[in-house]
Amino acid sequence: MAVLMRARPAPMPPATLWVPALAASAFCLIPSVYLAIRAAEDPADAVATLTAPATLVLLARSMLFAAVVTLVAALIALPLAWLTTRTDLPGRRLIAFLAPMPLAVPSYVGALVAISAFSPRGLLQQALAPFGVEAIPSIYGFGGAAAVLALVTYPYLLLTLRPAIEALDPRLEELSRTFGYGRWTTFRRVIFPHLRPALASGGLLVMLYALSDFGTPSLMRFDSFTRVIYLRYQSSFERGEAAALALVLAVLALTIVALEVASRGNARYDSAHGQRWRPATVALGAWKWAALAFVAVVLGLALVLPAAVLLYWLARSADTAGVAAGLTEAFRGSVLGASLAALAATAVALPIALLSVRHPRWLLTRPIEVLAYTGYALPGLVIALALVFVSIHFGSLYQSLAILVAAYVLLYLPQAIGAARVRLLQVRPSMEEAARGLGRHPIAVLRTITLPLAGRGILAGSALVFLSTMKELPVTLLLSPIGFRTLATRVWGAASESFFAQAALPALLLIALSAIPVMVSNAGRNRD
Amino acid sequence: MTSPRYAVEASGARRRFADGGVDDLTLTVQPGELFALLGPSGSGKTTSLRLIAGFERPDAGSLRLWDDVVADAAHFVPPERRGVGMVFQDYALFPHMSVAENVAYGLPHAAGRRTRVAEALDLVGLTGFEDRSVHDLSGGEQQRVALARALAPGPRLLLLDEPFSNLDAALRSRMRAEVREIMKRAGTTAILVTHDQEEALSVADRIAFMWRGRVEQIGPPDEVYTHPATLHVATSIGDANILRLPVANGLVHTVFGSFEAPSGTAECVLVLRPEDIQVLPGGVAGQVIGREYFGHDQVLRVHLVDGTELRVRVGAHERLGAAGPIVLGLRRNPAIFATED
Helix, strand or coil, rough: CHHHHHHHCCCCCCCHHHHHHHHHHHHHCCHHHHHHHHHHHHHHHHHHHHHHHHHHHHHHHHHHHHHHHHHHHHHHHHHHHHHHEECCCCCHHHHHCCCHHHCCHHHHHHHHHHHHHHCCCHHHHHHHHHCCCCCCCCCHHHHHHHHHHHHHHHHHEEEEHHHHHHHHHHHHHHHHHHHCCHHHHHHHHHHHHHHHHHHHHHHHHHHHHHHHHHHHHHHCCCHHHHHHHHHHHHHHHHHHHHHHHCCCCCCHHHHHHHHHHHCCCCCCCCCCCCCCCCCEECCCCCHHHHHHHHHHHHHHHHHHHHHHHHHHHHHHCCCCCCCCCCCHHHHHHHHHHHHHHHHHHHHHHHHHHHHHHHCCCCCCHHHHHHHHHHHHCCCCHHHHHHHHHHHCCCCCCCCCCHHHHHHHHHHHHHHHHHHHHHHHHHHHHHHHHHHHCCCCCHHHHHHHHHHHHHHHHHHHHHHHHHHHHHHHHHHHHHHCCCCCCCCHHHHHHHHHHHHHHHHHHHHHHHHHHHHHHHHHHHHHHCCC | CCCCCEEEEEEEEEEEEEEEEEEEEEEEECCCCCEEEEECCCEEEEEEHHHHHHCCCEEEEEECCCCCCECCCCCCCCCCHEEEEECCCCCCCCCEEHHHHHHCCCCCCCCCHHHHHHHHHHHHCCCCCCCCCCHHHHHHHHHHHHHHHHHHCCCCEEEEEEEEECCCHHHHHHHHHHHHHHHHEEEHHEEEEECCCCHHHHCEEEEEEEEEEEEEEEEEHHHHHCCCHHHHHHHHHHEEEEEEEEHHHHHHHHEEEEEEECCCCEEEEEEHHHHHHHEEEEEEEEEEEEEEEEEEEEEEEEEEEEEEEEEEEEECCCCCCCCCCEEEEEECCCCCEEEEC
16 A cells, blocks of 8 residues: 555645645745855855865864764763663653753853853852962863853754654664673664664754854854854955855755765664564663763753853842843744744645645655755855845845744744654545545545644644744844844843843743743653 | 446546556446455555545546446546545544544534434444544454444445454454445445455455456356456465466366367466365375365365375365375366466
């Protein structure tokens, strides 16, 4: 049956699906077209920029940076995932609940906290001063930025690794042990190969995040691609150079995506068909103290430290006038922007997800899907520059709420599609056919069967888009309508001028608001 | 009002896929009949069912339900307007609905809806299951819900796609008999798709045997079994000894005698059912070389004097060991076919 389904030549999907999907694709083409136009405008200049030694140094440094962040994130996520799923670690339910929470901490808030705590005149140095400590090693630059980013991005790896570890058949481990292989050999030869697809897809998310993150490198004074592009863009006579550099960044990001897709080609994903095996629990014994210490360091740095530092600043600033001024407005702006983005992205994602699941073999389904994943590969800064270009050249869209929301949709459409798609895949076609056989029109079938069954995935997708939009910085900075404030821009404004006290309250609010969708999507995942 | 001639009338319906499908579906189903589409996987039987249901549109040919054209080059009636009930192999129960909601799904919002749900559940013996979640049902119960849901709107035609294949052996044979009885009581015309010959033979009024996208034979179960029209039918339905033998002067010579061969072929194939061979004093001598004992009967592997090896089904009362001499004769003449290619 399944074989037959795949072999069917593709009939034209209904217009209710392909018309909106194609329209979305045309829209997703904008950034790529923009990059091509800018590069072609002044090819000699573009080539000069691209081949300048400074560009190559920048490229090498950014790649190394992304690789280091990914490696550190993996070294945090892999033990955490294993400890919370397969061991008798005390308090592992609480730890499992808390471990993904750093997702709610925007990277620039992480950077702000790190600077405030560990910079040359930061809290740590102040605390140590009475003991004669004159200076502590600088937090600024490559190392600091990489550490901060690893601590806020490891949840992406954790969330892809956890289900993969849960799906591991413990009999494979047992079998390997009966051949006389020890735990380490078993891990290397049996477990690791099974986790590779999850490591690759989670690692891809982290790597792209590290490459495209704007807030952390800027605050930590690390010259990343995004920081350099932003600085060039702001000095308006260097905008052509900014576009050329954006092109390099885009190509680099696309290369990484292509590598991950290629590596996926050989991997086989065994579906959770039939019996599920209760995973064997590993007794940690005395190792549990080492494990708990590890968890304490990670969660201490990623969760407790931000909360403590922000609360400290909040307490210090409580009596300062103007701390809360404009906060309601920023709060409203954040919620409005994120809600509109979540709604719009979900609406655009649904026809594409339905096409991908129900009409995978139609001629245009693949191209539509690939284009929809533009935002996955292109950094927010590049997408923002593209939309600035378009909105200035065509009509009066520049700095309108519509273009801002459009940019968010471009950026986070993949999250909405991915979450809806996973759920839709579980709605068997026979259910829809049974409903039609019982006399219901396809639209009624969609409403009464397909969407209710995929509802949780659609909701989780919306929650993810809401979360990402709340934390988003460069697009919001470049495209916000005049007078439109969000918590993110407020934190950024205060932090970039080192007014930590003024950043504390909006940052705490931002984390609290972001924690809700993290919990929503986490709860949905756990119930599966 | 004249009563319709046929419930289903397919002529030359074709739906091709890269690796399967139907080349020529030509058959008629009588009103009230329980009809089985039998064939190996990939023979096109499920595609045939999907054509009749309207989930596939034929590339060529035509299809009529109760004398109305539902699919041809110019017309196509979508599944929701065909009045056809369908029971899927995986039952396709809606997991977000209760048993009653599942059964009521195909009913219009009107007075008497609850009564009809109750009637349908009563028909399948699930009265009192209304508020159950479909997750809490056993395989057999899920299947009955699927059946009740398909029957509730009073379809003119019920289509069943391998409905028993997910049940264990004991439940399967009980459900077969039960479903047949429900069908007959409800007076429903039904088409059953199955790869299980025993199922088709025991349940259906008539069988269509499909092979590589074509119907090879249509007839009542006993006729298809005893008078297979093609070699595929003969070898696919029931146990058979296959003997490839040369033809000389229009005759094929065997140890059991000579038979008339089909004309124009140098070699032919004899199909001998194990139960068509019997222990016969004065018959052909052979050696028993193996025995499968089934309780109600037994199958012997016999090596004949000329080197032929045969499977012979004999009664359990025949006191024969797993080895020893035996003499055999035929109850019935073998079916003889020209060799293909």
